[in-house]
Amino acid sequence: MESEPKDQPESPAPRTVGIIGMGAVGLPLAALFARTGLELVLIDASEERIDQLRRGESPLSHLPSAFVDLLGNATVTTSAEALESCDVAIICVPTPLRSDRAPDLSAVRRAATDAAEFVSPGALVVLESTTWPGTTRHVLGKIFEDRGDVDLAYSPERVDPGRVNPTREGGDLLGAGVPKLVGGVTPKATARAAALYSKAFETVIPVRSSDVAEAAKLVENIHRAVNIALVGELKIAFDAMGLDVWEVLDAAESKPFGFTRFDPGPGMGGHCLPIDPFYLSWAAKRAGAETRFVELSGEINRAMPLFVADKTRSALRSIGVDLAGARVLFLGVAYKSGVGIVEESPAFPLAEALKADGALVTYADPLVPTCSLGDSVELTAERLAETDAVVILVDQAGIDLDLVVESEAVVVDTRAALRTELLGSSRYFMA
Ligand SMILES: NC(=O)c1ccc[n+]([C@@H]2O[C@H](COP(=O)([O-])OP(=O)(O)OC[C@H]3O[C@@H](n4cnc5c(N)ncnc54)[C@H](O)[C@@H]3O)[C@@H](O)[C@H]2O)c1
Missing domain, CATH: 3.40.50.720 (NAD(P)-binding Rossmann-like Domain)
Incomplete structure (x- = not known):
């Protein structure tokens, strides 16, 4: 792992983590970080989702409400201003396709713009949404142009809803035992992100850059999509030939x-x-x-x-x-x-x-x-x-x-x- 360059002051240990987007990715991540004892600020644009969390209800059918109890006394809000107290912000918002099948980064841009406006000086901002290689460096880089104090990194989420993943303690639905890739725009950002995620995940794997981490996530999903298509095509061919796939x-x-x-x-x-x-x-x-x-x-x-x-x-x-x-x-x-x-x-x-x-x-x-x-x-x-x-x-x-x-x-x-x-x-x- 690349260490923090010697001529830069060491970044203080994170105290308050803001997570933007309380969906299938953000919610389990929040539950994992809640176990580390760090303060949490949980933000979602949906009033309905925030109300559900405040009532202690899980908005996701595959995560029981007991996981919402894990969030303890986290701040749960629709207001991006709450990021003011955060020295870390993690973005977990949707990255759909537009009707022409081009990436729709509008939610990422909005969340990043909020983070750039409010996070505390010297913060670490991590993107978790799946995206094309170069997004953290170029798209977030541009949004944070006037925030030279902020470190930017990418860490792909490997959540598989409903899967119980092995951990040292046995297994959980949150994914603490699933190795976590992190890659920063700079070596310092990589080191900070690795230190942060090591608090919540059993294995953290730093890679050379945010671009590599972004590309690795796409490779994982493309590998699956291509192989599912292949076996689907074989199924149709074998069916025509009277064979049972x-x-x-x-x-x-x-x-x-x-x-x-x-x-x-x-x-x-x-x-x-x-x-x-x-x-x-x-x-x-x-x-x-x-x-x-x-x-x-x-x-x-x-x-x-x-x-x-x-x-x-x-x-x-x-x-x-x-x-x-x-x-x-x-x-x-x-x-x-x-x-x-x-x-x-x-x-x-x-x-x-x-x-x-x-x-x-x-x-x-x-x-x-x-x-x-x-x-x-x-x-x-x-x-x-x-x-x-x-x-x-x-x-x-x-x-x-x-x-x-x-x-x-x-x-x-x-x-x-x-x-x-x-x-x-x-x-x-x-x-
Ligand atoms: N679901 C999965 O299994 C999975 C696995 C790996 C990666 N991912 C990726 O993670 C990202 C998030 O996916 P998800 O499944 O958690 O989405 P989701 O739709 O379950 O949740 C996203 C949440 O973000 C909120 N949101 C949207 N824009 C916002 C904004 N600007 N500010 C605050 N909140 C905002 C939405 O209200 C919603 O609650 C996507 O890029 C997805 O591709 C998803």
Whole structure:
């Protein structure tokens, strides 16, 4: 790790950490820092979210309210002025795409502008939002141009909502045991960020620059997005050839080296994978380079729900039911099991495709009580008796799949959730 240059005065140990953005990233991070004994100032632009936190309620279905209790007597506010008491500010706000698939850094710019206005002299400001390499150095650098006293760094978040990560004490949902990368715009910023995060994380890995840390985060997510697209494409090819992709993957996985298994699904969702890779495409294009894998995997992943729609259509046809007027029940609409997050869920483009042909779509997901498809219904034998096709999108906790096995509905299974029970049945279709 690069140490603080000798000719600079040592920065005092941080006392008050401000975290901007109390979402899937900022909230667990706040709970981790609360355990360090540092003072906390927690800021969110949403009044509703701040009110929830003040009432001790978790705004996120995968983080129980007990995590909000961990925040103790932290200041919780919508007011950026509260950053005045902070010698550290960490930015965890959304980085979506614009409609032309270019990065939308407006929330980052707003949060950074607030930090530049209010943080205390000599503060450390860390960006955690996923973004293109160069954002901290250039975009934040410009915003902090008149704050030469402030050190800027980047530390990518590796949170996987709902995952219990191993720690020295056993495991937790917060990610204390997940190695944390930090990279500063200067060696001094790197050293300060490493010292700060070492208080909350078991392993901190300093890298040479903020640009490297930003790029590493994109590589992690692109690696996943490309491999999910690849296995999705293989699934479609094997299906056409009469081969069961799951059986093939089980066989391939027996190779003890050089193969990493990714499982197919109905398409890709969540805050990260459908979006982050395009931050790299955009930045690479600006630099005159192409990222064909990124573009192609995006295309394949976005098309996957249409394959499931086609399978549902042919599954229904096999029992003489036309899609127009067919009663289709989705099981699980969250983007993955164990969470209630529906952003970018493939359930929505699939529902759109089925509804366009006249299907009547309902869903059951105990972790998503309501969404743009309506309210979650209860999965009962009676409901299944009134259902033409069940489409398993997520093997969601709390869904009793035995009821589906016992029913007469056609089953379209994108997760191989009932493969053991129903493979070979004339009403079972893998998709
Ligand atoms: N969710 C994940 O699993 C995950 C994992 C790794 C990285 N990331 C990245 O972390 C960043 C944050 O993602 P998230 O999932 O926590 O988002 P989120 O939507 O769950 O939460 C973001 C919060 O920021 C608040 N906010 C927006 N603009 C603000 C502003 N200017 N000032 C104060 N508050 C503001 C919003 O009200 C919201 O509560 C994104 O860049 C995302 O790509 C997310």
